[in-house]
Amino acid sequence: MKIPITAFEKEPLKDHCGIVAAFSTDDYPFFETGLKGLRILQTRGYDGAGFCAITKFGKTKTYKGIGMVNEVFSDGKRKNFASFPAQQWVYQVRYGTQGIVNDANVQPVLLKHRDGDWFCVAHNGQFAKDRNKREEKLSDTVLFAQELARSREASWDERIVTLLQSKRGAWSLVIATKNGLYLARDPLGIRPLTYGHLIDKKSGELIFCVASETGALEQMGVTDFFEMLPGTIARYNDQGLHILHQDKPHQTALCVFENIYIQHGAGRAHLPRKGNRQINRSPTIDDVRRKSGKILAREAPIKKSDADIIIGVPGTGIEGGMSFARAVNIPYFQAITDIWDEPYEQRTFMSAKISDIYQKVLDHFHFDAASLKDRSVVLVDDSIVRGNITKGLVYLLKKFYNVHAVHLRILCPPIDKPCHLGVNTRSAKELIAARLSGNIEKISKALGANSLAFLSVSGLKEAMYTPKNKNGFCTGCMSGEQYPINEFGEPLAHRRKKATQIFLYDNVTNPAPILL
Known part of the structure; x- marks a missing residue:
């Protein structure tokens, strides 16, 4: 594999x-x-x-x-x-x-x-x-x-x-x-x-x-x-x-990260349902990702004057990237593709040295240099966890491929809390959103991006639900949200949520520095 x-x-x-x-x-x-x-x-x-x-x-x-x-x-x-x-x-x-x-x-x-x-x-x-x-x-x-x-x-x-x-x-x-x-x-x-x-x-x-x-x-x-x-x-x-x-x-609490990243794109989405046959009529995971891209374009659009092409990060960012591109009417081009090497060391990117990340990204992504040179691009990805790969991509695009500007659009909200319900987030300190206290401007600058926007929690739910089941999900790992139960299985008191938050930082006129 x-x-x-x-x-x-x-x-x-x-x-x-x-x-x-x-x-x-x-x-x-x-x-x-x-x-x-x-x-x-x-x-x-x-x-x-x-x-x-x-x-x-x-x-x-x-x-x-x-x-x-x-x-x-x-x-x-x-x-x-x-x-x-x-x-x-x-x-x-x-x-x-x-x-x-x-x-x-x-x-x-x-x-x-x-x-x-x-x-x-x-x-x-x-x-x-x-x-x-x-x-x-x-x-x-x-x-x-x-x-x-x-x-x-x-x-x-x-x-x-x-x-x-x-x-x-x-x-x-x-x-x-x-x-x-x-x-x-x-x-x-x-x-x-x-x-x-x-x-x-x-x-x-x-x-x-x-x-x-x-x-x-x-x-x-x-x-x-x-x-x-x-x-x-x-x-x-x-x-x-x-x-x-x-x-x-x-009331259920279905893990939304199943639809964002975990599940195979062709499978049926992980949604609240009342009947065991309704799954046959459900949208696929790729359908959810495409709708997420469309909603993200509505929440955090980008002007044609600020971007030449949209690129979905290979894997789970492609479907959402193409949808985002259609919505903002900017050309989509797969200028970054995977290079498949086997055998493959799956923990290569756990290296603590960010300088190692750049070489590993070069080794395992193919960049279409001619299509990237002197362009301003939008990278669309499913999520940002630690931020190392995203940071490596931004750095390489600017340093080696002469990209003028890199704008990041992420198909889910910031992830700032560990999970105790079946997804292994070892500690909050490994999550860039937690380390930087959810400050979108600081995250953007740390990644070297010219702008950064995450899909809102309400936007993510809109991509998945009909009005009847909008509250049937667990979004506890995301900024401003809470888990239904704690690590001991005890219910957590319901907390009144703030109004919908848009996670956006735009610094086009004063690009964030590339941090080494």
């Missing part, structure tokens, strides 16, 4: 994982099909990958390791599993939000229950901390699986429902047991979870498939999608899907 350079800028914003799972009536060689879905979810996790399979008679096979999907599952390894038939399959790619990165924390987690039955867990999110327990080196998922292994309830239904109802925080998870495949999503619906069916053309086998995103389901051959609604616990077995618990309709 080749990683886009923008992934390194988001290093402090790491989603916990991506999940794929499947259940068939009889043992079935699903390995390669599941791997197709897992590759689509690679951007959700680079720390590790793995799978677990359980046959109809309880035999297990598992393999996992540190690294990306194609590193863990090389051609040689894949041959060992391609023909293995099993009834249940669970896959995961991981980025740790709790616990250190090691083999013990790579999922899926396969354990034996105290009664002797094997079970397997894969989890996306982050369980709330316990005030009465010390920090653990093991991940929250491993600790959850250990609790489940010690549970004393008579049936798997009772064990899983009882344990989950005692938990707080964020979870979308699957659990494979001898009794069937269990699915669950936390009451706030913070992380996504979707499912559907596919039919094997040769054997006619009906296979129930689960994934974090619809893009992964589609890659596996599923064409009709269902959503696991918030606060639901269900079991799938030979008799179909059984709902074991479902909360009454209530």
Whole structure:
């Protein structure tokens, strides 16, 4: 798997994982099909990958390791599993939000229950901390699986429902047991979870498939999608899907960063919905990004006299960039593109030396020098986290490619708070908006930009919602916002919000200096 350079800028914003799972009536060689879905979810996790399979008679096979999907599952390894038939399959790619990165924390987690039955867990999110327990080196998922292994309830239904109802925080998870495949999503619906069916053309086998995103389901051959609604616990077995618990309709807190950066562009957007089939009529992630670009152009337009071309930063900035360009009627040109090198060191951009960043950006971006020379450009990107990549781009455009001015337009509000609900922001000091107290002028100058504007929170919600569900999101990591619950899962008091804030700094006549 080749990683886009923008992934390194988001290093402090790491989603916990991506999940794929499947259940068939009889043992079935699903390995390669599941791997197709897992590759689509690679951007959700680079720390590790793995799978677990359980046959109809309880035999297990598992393999996992540190690294990306194609590193863990090389051609040689894949041959060992391609023909293995099993009834249940669970896959995961991981980025740790709790616990250190090691083999013990790579999922899926396969354990034996105290009664002797094997079970397997894969989890996306982050369980709330316990005030009465010390920090653990093991991940929250491993600790959850250990609790489940010690549970004393008579049936798997009772064990899983009882344990989950005692938990707080964020979870979308699957659990494979001898009794069937269990699915669950936390009451706030913070992380996504979707499912559907596919039919094997040769054997006619009906296979129930689960994934974090619809893009992964589609890659596996599923064409009709269902959503696991918030606060639901269900079991799938030979008799179909059984709902074991479902909360009454209530206020959700879906993570908006799923739509900004985390999810694959072709997948369905992460939105509040009342019915599990409505996801089929939802806009795609790219639709949301395009609408964000249009709204950003309305909130923070730029004059034709101030910019010659618009450039979407490769990856998740392109769709929004093209939309922004159409709205301001300035030509769009992809004058910056990715250079794909493999093998690729995914943590290169964690270097503390900003001087190293410039060389790495040169090594991994291609710049169309002829199109950039003597131009004023607008860079459109999905977000700014630490700011290192953005700063490197601005510096190189001005220093090496003779760009007169660089204006930054960002498709989400400033991110100034760590997340404790499944996205790994280690500390506020790593976030440029937090370090500079949310001062847009200071951020712009630190990045070397001539102007800087972020999409407002209301503008972001407008890009995603209909009026009926505008309050169903979590925007806690963003300037002026707050989380629905704290790190211990305790509800936070509602705070009256200020009027809509536009995050804009424009210093065209006195360009910000390039800071080394």
